[in-house]
Amino acid sequence: MTSLDTLPVAVIGAGPVGLAAAAHLIQRGLPVKVYEAGATVGANVNDWGHVRLFSPWEYNTDAAARTLLRSHGWQAPPAKAMPTGSDLYEAYLKPLAATPEMASAIETNVTVTAITRLGADKVTSKGRETKPFVLAVSNGNGSVRRDLARAVIDASGTWTAPNPLGAGGILAEGEAENSRSIAYGIPDVLGRDRAAYEGKTTLVVGAGHSAANVLIDLAKLAERNPATSIVWATRGGNLMRVYGGGRADQLPARGELGSSLKALVDSGQVTLVSGFSVVRVRADGDQVIVEGETAQGSREVGPVDRVVVSTGQRPDLNLTRELRLDLDPWLESSKALGPLIDPNLHSCGSVPPHGHRELTHPEPGFYTVGIKSYGRAPTFLMLTGYEQVRSVVAAIAGDLVAADDIHLVLPETGVCSTSLPADGASASSGCCGGPAPAQVDACCVADAEAKAEGKSGCGCGPAKVPEKVAEPAGCC
The missing domain is CATH 3.50.50.60 (FAD/NAD(P)-binding domain)
Incomplete structure (x- = not known):
């Protein structure tokens, strides 16, 4: 041998x-x-x-x-x-x-x-x-x-090997049959794939950094062509993981990504549908309608021209x-x-x-x-x-001495499970370092600190869409 x-x-x-x-x-x-x-x-x-x-x-x-x-x-x-x-x-x-x-x-x-x-x-x-x-x-x-x-x-x-649109971990009913209207991951909305999204209505499904990146790209596209419409659906109701820790994030660009996404939702540039578990996709002419379950019962989103599945x-x-x-x-x-x-x-x-x-x-x-x-x-x-x-x-x-000599220190996000509100609670309560003091007109700690320094705030409210930043393939 x-x-x-x-x-x-x-x-x-x-x-x-x-x-x-x-x-x-x-x-x-x-x-x-x-x-x-x-x-x-x-x-x-x-x-x-x-x-x-x-x-x-x-x-x-x-x-x-x-x-x-x-x-x-x-x-x-x-x-x-x-x-x-x-x-x-x-x-x-x-x-x-x-x-x-x-x-x-x-x-x-x-x-x-x-x-x-x-x-x-x-x-x-x-x-x-x-x-x-x-x-x-x-x-x-x-x-x-x-x-x-x-x-x-x-x-x-x-x-x-992307996760499917179906919330149960398998293809949603009609997902394969309507694949022409569905993209997975992070399409190049502002570049090679622009024609498929400009002036169209797009539903983005997912609550991670990949979804945030796609939503910010679409918002930039909408600034250039107001006929572009954006809907964001998440399975959970707690969005603090994607909104992140703002200035408390040890990677500033990651914190800015979440804060900017929250600003898009707060300003109405992105329509949010949270607590939505997709079960079915059906054709509606050249568009599709996405059906799902919520805590209040069945709901439909659409019709939309494109669905982007950014679910990891x-x-x-x-x-x-x-x-x-x-x-x-x-x-x-x-x-x-x-x-x-x-x-x-x-x-x-x-x-x-x-x-x-x-x-x-x-x-x-x-x-x-x-x-x-x-x-x-x-x-x-x-x-x-x-x-x-x-x-x-x-x-x-x-060389087991070297193999066991492990050194790994990663930059923290500034928002941890121990500080996250339960699903259905106010997402802003943990924004950017936690809730602001009750006597202060601010949305969070970072916002209160910024206003105390004479600034307009931390940026958790409506703001100009920044350059996209993300860590693809589920990385954060």
Whole structure:
């Protein structure tokens, strides 16, 4: 049998976290093979290239990757500047993939369709850890080859597996039949997709940063063409997670995103329908009507021309069906991470330091990293993925001292579950740092502070729509 030590570590996905894993493996002198389904590295990043992240460059590059790039003369972008997805690709991912060390390890236009152990299915236990991994690799022309690996790092992400419009986690009735009127994720409303939205009525469904970004884009479009109409539907009635902590947010652009969205709703530029769970979509001529359930009973929204589903993503688990995984039962994240990132319990944006031990599975040598390690949880920052792969690669190399030396401090959102009002309570009661003192004419603490300084307020009321900023693929 082939010795495990002579085989490469397989990295699935050539996005920011996958390339960071490869950079750490190269730095430690370990052989690596990177598999990317897209035509280029960062294919998913390019899909949301029009979006500006709310985290600056200093949070979006990896230390080992920077070292490799600098050895070839690369100059880092300004640390405090905030890149778009296109900036991230052009100034970081593309040159990183072009380094000789990395270029020889990356294969694009190939899809890993399944992973197993050589000669052992999921049931087989004897000698399992001594057998290499087998990756079924398709190049899209109908042929499938088998590649061997000593370990596997799955950084394939969740971008290509969006959650459906249906509130129950499955397609709403009529969702597939009316797919021509439905888009998922973050369409380029001001650019390539503009014709589909300008002068039209659009319903955006979702209560995360992706939905906020789409709504702000549509508001800008409406400023240019007043015939553009915007409706926003959320499943929950508590919007504090998306409205955020305002000036209390340690990422100012993230705080501004939520405050600006609240201003659009308060000013009537966006019509809000909260507590709306979609169950059905039906055609109405060239438009569609969306039916849902509310606490008051059934309700219809529409007719609308377009529906944008920004309800997050989920991991594709078909890839690992023959592996022994230990997953959180509802998030489908690594099980040890579940209690740390469960959105039912947490919203602060701060995740305790974690590394290879929290990312391991009963399948020795297999790790899920990046946003896929979070399953359906929406709180991921790239900085987290970079620390994950640093720890995982150190563990694969046998350097447990480095693998266990975890350092991860994330910028908090300024609004946590402990300060959130219950569904149905006033969303403004926790806005921008909490409620203002009763004797002050202000909507929140930040508003009161701003007015005390002689300013007009904190911006929670109607304001000019700012440049869009978001953290796509459920990241915040």
